[in-house]
Amino acid sequence: MRQKAKISKxxxxxxxxxxxxxxxxxxxxxxxxxGKDGISGNAGQSVVVSTTSGFAIxxxxxxxxxxxxxxxxxxxxxxxxxxxxxxxxxxxxPKGRFMVTEGIVVNSARGLTITGHGINETILDFSTSNGDDxxxxxxxxxxxxRDFGVYEAPKNGIKTTNVNGIHIAYTATxxxxxxEADNGAYGLYPLKSQNVLMENxxxxxxxxxxxxxxxxxxxxxxxxxANNNVAGIEIENSSMAxxxxxxxxxxxxxxxxxxxxxxxxAYGGNVRIFNNQVYANNADNVGAGVVGAVPPGTGxxxxxxxxxxxxxxxxxxxxxxxxxxxxxxLIDDDVSSYPVNYGATMQDGWSPTLKNVYLHxxxxxxxxxxxxxxxxxxIIGGYTSVxxxxxMAQTFPAILYGGIGxxxxxxxxxxxxxxxxxxxxxxxxxxxxxxxxxxxDLICAxxxxxxNPAPKYEEVNTGLVYPVDTAxxxxxxxxxxxxxxxxxxxxxxxxxxxxxxxxxxxxxNFRNNIYGCTGDDLAEAACAL
Amino acid sequence: MRNNNKTTAAMLMTxxxxxxxxxGDDVSxxxxxxxxxxxxxxxxxxxxxxSCSATTAGVNWDALMTEVCPKLSDYNLFADATDPTxxxxxxxxxxxxxxxxxxxxxxxxxFIFVPEGKxxxxxxxxxxxxxxxxxxxxxxxxxxxxxxxxxxxxVIETRLLINRADGWFALPYYWSSDSDATLTxxxxxxxxxxxxxxxxQQITFDYAVPKAADCSSCHSIVPDLAGSGDEREQIFxxxxxxxxxxxxxxxxxxxxxxxxxxxxxxxxxxAGLPLNLQDVEEAPVFxxxxxxxxxxxxxLNDAARAYLDIxxxxxxxxxxxxxxxxxxxxxxxxxxxxxxxxxADSPSKFGVCKEPIAGGxxxxxxxVIPGNPDDSYLLFRMTxxxxxxKMPELARNTAxxxxxxxxxxxxxxxxxxxxxxxx
Numbered sequence: 001m002r003q004k005a006k007i008s009k010x011x012x013x014x015x016x017x018x019x020x021x022x023x024x025x026x027x028x029x030x031x032x033x034x035g036k037d038g039i040s041g042n043a044g045q046s047v048v049v050s051t052t053s054g055f056a057i058x059x060x061x062x063x064x065x066x067x068x069x070x071x072x073x074x075x076x077x078x079x080x081x082x083x084x085x086x087x088x089x090x091x092x093x094p095k096g097r098f099m100v101t102e103g104i105v106v107n108s109a110r111g112l113t114i115t116g117h118g119i120n121e122t123i124l125d126f127s128t129s130n131g132d133d134x135x136x137x138x139x140x141x142x143x144x145x146r147d148f149g150v151y152e153a154p155k156n157g158i159k160t161t162n163v164n165g166i167h168i169a170y171t172a173t174x175x176x177x178x179x180e181a182d183n184g185a186y187g188l189y190p191l192k193s194q195n196v197l198m199e200n201x202x203x204x205x206x207x208x209x210x211x212x213x214x215x216x217x218x219x220x221x222x223x224x225x226a227n228n229n230v231a232g233i234e235i236e237n238s239s240m241a242x243x244x245x246x247x248x249x250x251x252x253x254x255x256x257x258x259x260x261x262x263x264x265x266a267y268g269g270n271v272r273i274f275n276n277q278v279y280a281n282n283a284d285n286v287g288a289g290v291v292g293a294v295p296p297g298t299g300x301x302x303x304x305x306x307x308x309x310x311x312x313x314x315x316x317x318x319x320x321x322x323x324x325x326x327x328x329x330l331i332d333d334d335v336s337s338y339p340v341n342y343g344a345t346m347q348d349g350w351s352p353t354l355k356n357v358y359l360h361x362x363x364x365x366x367x368x369x370x371x372x373x374x375x376x377x378x379i380i381g382g383y384t385s386v387x388x389x390x391x392m393a394q395t396f397p398a399i400l401y402g403g404i405g406x407x408x409x410x411x412x413x414x415x416x417x418x419x420x421x422x423x424x425x426x427x428x429x430x431x432x433x434x435x436x437x438x439x440x441d442l443i444c445a446x447x448x449x450x451x452n453p454a455p456k457y458e459e460v461n462t463g464l465v466y467p468v469d470t471a472x473x474x475x476x477x478x479x480x481x482x483x484x485x486x487x488x489x490x491x492x493x494x495x496x497x498x499x500x501x502x503x504x505x506x507x508x509n510f511r512n513n514i515y516g517c518t519g520d521d522l523a524e525a526a527c528a529l
Numbered sequence: 530m531r532n533n534n535k536t537t538a539a540m541l542m543t544x545x546x547x548x549x550x551x552x553g554d555d556v557s558x559x560x561x562x563x564x565x566x567x568x569x570x571x572x573x574x575x576x577x578x579x580s581c582s583a584t585t586a587g588v589n590w591d592a593l594m595t596e597v598c599p600k601l602s603d604y605n606l607f608a609d610a611t612d613p614t615x616x617x618x619x620x621x622x623x624x625x626x627x628x629x630x631x632x633x634x635x636x637x638x639x640f641i642f643v644p645e646g647k648x649x650x651x652x653x654x655x656x657x658x659x660x661x662x663x664x665x666x667x668x669x670x671x672x673x674x675x676x677x678x679x680x681x682x683x684v685i686e687t688r689l690l691i692n693r694a695d696g697w698f699a700l701p702y703y704w705s706s707d708s709d710a711t712l713t714x715x716x717x718x719x720x721x722x723x724x725x726x727x728x729x730q731q732i733t734f735d736y737a738v739p740k741a742a743d744c745s746s747c748h749s750i751v752p753d754l755a756g757s758g759d760e761r762e763q764i765f766x767x768x769x770x771x772x773x774x775x776x777x778x779x780x781x782x783x784x785x786x787x788x789x790x791x792x793x794x795x796x797x798x799x800a801g802l803p804l805n806l807q808d809v810e811e812a813p814v815f816x817x818x819x820x821x822x823x824x825x826x827x828x829l830n831d832a833a834r835a836y837l838d839i840x841x842x843x844x845x846x847x848x849x850x851x852x853x854x855x856x857x858x859x860x861x862x863x864x865x866x867x868x869x870x871x872x873a874d875s876p877s878k879f880g881v882c883k884e885p886i887a888g889g890x891x892x893x894x895x896x897v898i899p900g901n902p903d904d905s906y907l908l909f910r911m912t913x914x915x916x917x918x919k920m921p922e923l924a925r926n927t928a929x930x931x932x933x934x935x936x937x938x939x940x941x942x943x944x945x946x947x948x949x950x951x952x
Contacts, residue, residue: 079715083742102716105742107749108762130718130737132916138745138858139752139763154916161858162751164760185888185917192861194754208887215861218757260886262863262877264753264847264856289889331884337947341882344875345863509757 051147052118053170053200061090070096074124075104082106082114090115093148097123103131108139111511116148119170119202127152133159134173137166142511146170149202152184157206159189165510166190167197175205179228181286183207187229190216192265197508197515199223207286209234210251213241215265220508220516221246230287231256231294232278235305238268242506242516244526246276252285253294254278254318259305259350260290261328266348266427269307270503273300275526280317285373293331295320295373304328304405306355309503312529313362315398316451319370320380322398323359325443327405328352330375335408339422346419349427353405353416353434355441358500361529364460364490365451368396379465379485388463388485395456397463398490401443406468407481410436437468444498450491460490566645567796571620573644574662588618588642593664593691601687601702601710606642606666611708613668613687614638615782620645621666622798623781624789626774628815628835630921631929633736634724635669635685636678641770642666643798651801654810654850654869656767665690665767671736674725675817685719686710686738690748690767697765699744716740726930727817734927743923747843750855764855768843773810773835773868812838812868817931821938833939836932837879838868840921862887864896864907880907882948890918899943901950908936 045058062085065077074094081091082104088111095117106112116122126134134153137143142165149172150157157173160166173187187203187210190196196219203210203226210229213219219241225248226232232248234256235241248254255278259267278299285296294301297320302308304327315322329335329352338352371380382388383396408415419434450460464486467473474482488494505517505527514520517527572587579591581598589605592598602610606618617623621640629637643649644662652658659665667688673681687710689700702710703717717738725731748768752761775789785792790809793799803809812835813828824832846867847860863886865878877883880896885906893906902908910920912928919925945952 076715079740079742083714083740102718102740105740105746107742107745130735130916132919132922136746138749141760141762161861162754162763164754164757181891182915182917192751192754194757194759214887217754260863262883263886264861287889288891288893289885289887292889292891334947341877341947344877507757 049117051115051170052121053147055115055147055170057092057115058090061092063092063094065094065098066092068094068096068098071099073099073101075099075101078104082109085109085112087111089113093117093122093124095121097125099128100124100126100134101129101131103129103133104135106135106137106140106143109137109143110140111142112140113144113146115144115146118147119149119172122148123151124148125151126154129154132156135159136161137163139163141165143167144169148172149174151176154184156185156189157187157203159186159191160193161191162193163190164194166193166195167199167510168201169198170200172202172204173206173210174202175207177205179205179207179230179283179286181207181288183286186210186212187226188212190214190219192216194218195508195510196220197510201225202227203232204228206230207288208291209256211246212236213238215263215268216241218506218508220506222521225249226251226254228283230283230285231291232281234258234291235268235271235273236260237263237265239270240504240506241268241271243271243273244275244517245524248276248278248299249280250283251281252283252287252296253291253298253301254281254315255300256291256294256303257301257305257308258290258303259354260303261342261345261350261352263345263350266345266350267432268305270506271305271308272503272506273308273310274312275529276313278313278315278318278322282317282319282370290331293373293375295324295371295376297321297370297372298324299367300324302326302354302357303331304350304352304354306351306353306357307503308354308357309500310357310359311361312526314451315362316365316367318367320368320372320376321396321400322364322367323362324400325354325357325359326400326402327354329404329408330402335416338416338419343422346422347424347427349424349430349432351432351434353409354443355437356500357443358503359399359443359445359496360447360499361449363449363451364398366456367398368459371396379463379483382483382485383463383487388487390487394461394487395459397461397487399445399448399462399496401462401464401496403464403466403468404481406437406441406443407466407470407473409434410468410470411473411481412436439498440500442498442500443496444500445490445493445496446499448490458489461487462490462493462495463487464495567622567793567798568620568643568645568647571618571642571645573646588620588664590644590662593689594662594693597700597712599712601689601712604664604689606640606664613666613710614670614684617642617666622793622796623779624770624775625777625779626769626839627777627812628774628832628839629769630839630924631932632669632924633671633722633734633926634675634726634732634817634929635671636682638666638668638670639769640666641798648800649793649798651772651799651803653772655771657770657772657799659692659767659770661692661694663692665770671722671724676725676727676729683722685736686713686717688744697748697767699741699748699765701738701741701744703738713738714741716743728930732927736926737923739923746858746923747921749858750846750851751858751860753847753854753856753860755854763858764852769839771810773812774839776806776809776811777814810869815935819931819935821931821934824938826942829935829938829942833935834868834872836935837866840932841866842868844921876943876946880905881943882946888918895948897940897943899946899949900941902937902940905940908933908940911936 093116132155175183206229209231210226232251299315299318508515574590581603608616647660650658703713844859846857
């Protein structure tokens with residue numbers, strides 16, 4: 001590549017030979033142990049110290065500001081160490097809490113590992129940064145980020161764009177204190193990337209999504225904790241994603257699967273959300289944009305995303321609803337303006353409707369106790385008064401399906417069948433259409449477990465805002481379908497009573513190792529479900 | 530670490546030098562001398578490893594091609610090593626862009642050095658195809674008064690773009706003293722710089738000399754990774770030297786005023802220029818002197834589109850004329866603002882009635898609301914200094930009053946859309 005060696009003629013990166021200094025920090029690591037889950041240290045190099053997660057730091061590493069004291073500004077050392085970095089470099093951040101006053105950009109790194117000494121042992125504080133994102137990795141292959149925390153980033157925490165192979169582990173993005181609108185945007189933020197592995201991370205306080213993967217493919221998000229963010233974990237316009245063994249607690253919305261209009265990757269698909277604990281996501285929503293519309297108190301929300309399987313999760317104590325499944329018409333109900341406002345993205349295959357969302361074997365309990373959110377105000381008003389199909393005030397449905405996109409599709413040219421003319425040939429060939437829903441398109445929920453104790457067992461229900469069967473539809477004076485606010489028990493259900501084929505597992509190829517349910521987690525219990 | 534540059538940077542009185550170039554219209558369009566290429570006698574890289582301490586008569590090409598030199602003067606790009614705003618070493622040609630990136634009201638002095646015997650190849654819409662060895666220098670100087678750019682100014686930094694055998698390479702140099710500029714890989718933040726703007730107001734702001742790593746944030750196109758095995762890398766490119774920004778008159782140091790593309794073509798620096806300049810894309814001139822209020826509707830639209838292109842579309846670009854399957858670093862965003870994008874085909878690509886996706890702020894429901902600039906998130910982002918929201922992300926530490934006036938007027942006169950205020 002470029003003249004990598006030359007830079008060191010001028011700058012002595014404070015590196016090398018600092019093993020002695022660092023050896024004293026090793027008391028809470030495990031010497032010699034490879035990184036968890038098969039990502040090893042540098043073979044043949046002697047280990048200086050291990051991180052708290054057991055990752056081996058070897059003597060050939062580049063040690064950034066190894067002598068820095070707590071509170072020191074290490075911006076310059078960090079910038080120099082990460083500029084024009086050698087292939088397969090191991091860059092080690094010092095132990096302690098340090099200030100960083102500019103955003104750190106890393107370009108086209110290949111095989112780079114940047115590690116601290118542990119998620120609580122190395123903290124980079126960006127509260128006085130003049131930059132925007134704390135870290136931005138642009139381009140590159142096989143990059144690992146691990147074992148440190150990024151605090152108070154002015155914009156996003158750790159953003160990666162157009163990287164093939166990004167592994168973020170044991171890493172925290174934190175905005176301390178109350179969840180407020182001027183906290184940063186995304187926490188951990190891979191975008192337009194391939195082979196994304198995010199595990200054992202912690203995200204707290206994001207005013208957008210704490211752990212977010214956008215417009216990416218081949219994704220495993222596992223064993224993370226997202227707490228006190230607007231969105232806990234969000235998969236947006238992404239394909240082949242597995243989200244499992246995570247904890248989403250205390251966010252406004254726990255786990256989100258979204259397809260939003262107008263993006264270069266117009267739509268995603270094959271997203272599996274399983275074996276997560278999604279509880280008490282009741283934070284006030286301080287977000288803006290589309291995520292700002294997520295009703296506080298929502299466990300899982302699927303918005304205009306097709307090919308989503310949600311199973312074996314524990315979804316409890318979310319005060320609005322456990323799972324909301326909705327077309328984009330909930331966000332923008334001006335159906336006739338879609339060809340003008342969204343024509344280009346619909347041509348590329350984005351659709352306001354959603355298809356093949358399959359919800360099964362989840363344990364759902366104690367949700368809906370205090371439903372709220374402007375987006376759902378009318379629907380909440382209907383279900384919690386007599387203005388719903390039961391004629392009685394109800395606990396807000398634990399599973400809420402909008403149904404309007406499906407009904408409008410089923411209505412053919414009286415509905416949105418005409419949108420078929422907008423769909424471009426590539427998208428049409430990939431199966432995007434506005435035809436009436438066939439069996440493979442249906443939204444299905446079965447075998448979910450009602451975890452409510454008696455006498456509240458009756459309060460776990462499925463709601464359909466609009467009937468999906470044209471025979472049951474009613475219309476107002478303008479010829480628009482009327483909401484009927486249907487409600488039925490979740491177990492032994494009438495609504496959404498169907499089965500879909502299981503989706504394929506996601507597979508991440510990172511540095512020629514395979515991660516996920518068909519790779520290193522072959523024996524993981526969650527993957528057997 | 531954070532020196533206030535005012536005390537140490539070179540204060541250059543360039544008025545004398547520039548006075549010769551000042552009067553545009555009364556100088557006749559004399560072509561440059563025929564028969565000798567502009568870069569005749571400029572020399573070229575030998576292919577050998579260079580040395581920062583080599584003494585060369587002309588440009589130190591070999592050092593440019595292989596070395597990261599600690600001082601700008603090591604490359605011998607200027608006759609007077611203390612003045613990067615004029616007097617390029619033999620072969621260097623000054624140029625200007627008709628509409629330029631804002632960059633905190635700085636004046637920019639641009640020179641291109643093409644190795645002897647090489648030519649630049651024409652490209653109708655993308656950046657020109659520069660031969661290996663090409664060096665572009667761009668010096669940023671803050672004028673004491675933006676209405677008098679040939680007056681007193683503070684020379685802050687000189688950036689090099691070098692087209693090496695393995696691709697473009699960027700190096701930032703900071704004028705840490707009167708005598709030379711020094712390499713500044715980690716960037717430099719200057720606080721409390723002041724200027725008087727065209728409205729006569731004194732404004733004070735910080736100025737950031739970017740880190741070397743920041744260059745790629747704007748100067749690259751990124752691959753749209755096509756699958757699990759796609760390992761293509763980003764490509765580093767210049768931004769400004771596209772024909773649409775060069776297709777206008779420029780005042781040269783010898784007093785010649787001439788169309789830059791023609792000057793290059795006749796000076797054997799540019800190959801493939803269409804014979805008829807009418808066939809060459811041309812972006813209008815927009816600078817702080819242009820009175821936005823008196824532009825016609827089509828002039829306003831053209832100026833706004835050029836401004837959005839040069840200030841935003843290095844990142845906010847996708848499709849169109851790029852190499853297939855590459856995009857700007859913000860190509861994945863919903864907003865794309867290229868000059869040659871057809872507005873009517875998809876107003877939403879310009880943010881019209883588009884909800885913010887990665888971002889957003891209460892009170893700004895859509896990126897662009899035709900007829901309502903005040904509630905348009907795009908205009909807010911161009912005005913605010915909050916890191917969370919500000920655009921462009923780099924090179925703007927104060928609002929560009931004239932630029933935001935332009936975009937405000939443009940949003941005001943856009944065709945009414947579904948999110949527009951009801952009349």
